[in-house]
Amino acid sequence: MIEYVRQILCAQFEASLGMLDDCIQNCPPAHWQQKIANMEFGYVAYHALCYVDLYLSPSLSAFQLREFHNEQDENRFKPKDDYPITPELVSDYLQTCLQKMRETIAAETEASLNLRADFDWLEPFTRGELHLYSIRHIQHHAGALSAYLRRLDINLKWGHTGWPSR
Numbered sequence: 001m002i003e004y005v006r007q008i009l010c011a012q013f014e015a016s017l018g019m020l021d022d023c024i025q026n027c028p029p030a031h032w033q034q035k036i037a038n039m040e041f042g043y044v045a046y047h048a049l050c051y052v053d054l055y056l057s058p059s060l061s062a063f064q065l066r067e068f069h070n071e072q073d074e075n076r077f078k079p080k081d082d083y084p085i086t087p088e089l090v091s092d093y094l095q096t097c098l099q100k101m102r103e104t105i106a107a108e109t110e111a112s113l114n115l116r117a118d119f120d121w122l123e124p125f126t127r128g129e130l131h132l133y134s135i136r137h138i139q140h141h142a143g144a145l146s147a148y149l150r151r152l153d154i155n156l157k158w159g160h161t162g163w164p165s166r
Contacts, residue, residue, distance in 0.1 A: 002110050009131050010105045015159035016138040017052070017098050020045060022156045022164070023145035024090055032087060036148050042085045048141040049090065050077040052097045055134045056104045059118035066093070098163070105131070 024045050033040045039047060050069075057063040065071050068083035079085055113128035125133070146156045157164070 002108075005113070005128075006105050006108055009108075010102060011161040012135050013101045013105065013131070013138075014098070014163040015161050016135050016142065017094060017101070018162075018164040019146065019156070019159040020048060020138055020142040021091070021094050022159075023142055023149060024087055024094065026149060026154050026156060027087065027145070028152065028154075029087075031148075031152065034148075036144050040085075041145060041148065042087065042090060044141050044145055045090045046079070046085045046093065047077070048138050049093045049097050051137055052134055053093075053100065055117075055119070055130055056097070056100050060120075066096070068093075
């Protein structure tokens with residue numbers, strides 16, 4: 001059963017990240033810095049990935065900041081000044097998160113999925129539920145980005161399962 005759970009978690013993470021990637025790849029350069037609610041298009045994608053990266057870690061204390069994260073700022077995810085949020089940076093970060101997700105999910109066991117998620121600002125739930133929460137977070141932001149792109153007559157595909165073949 002655990003193999004099946006790992007398989008479906010990985011497939012749905014891949015589909016969600018694939019849909020976010022589709023938004024990143026199809027955003028016209030002139031729209032990359034346009035506002036989507038209270039954040040710029042590129043920052044929305046970057047923000048979603050920061051939390052994917054964080055929540056795939058066993059805990060906040062185990063989370064490793066990336067070279068572009070600003071450990072000096074109270075918002076540790078704010079990028080350093082010399083790392084602007086470009087489509088290339090976000091695309092590369094997505095690939096890093098995709099790999100981390102595959103490794104993390106492959107290592108999960110029934111016992112690890114039943115551990116309490118160690119992020120004190122979240123409701124008390126398990127790591128298994130945290131993975132579902134993280135997928136929903138990706139989809140929330142991918143939905144906002146894709147709705148924006150649809151208003152530009154850029155139609156994106158729905159990711160059903162797994163990493164999309166292009």
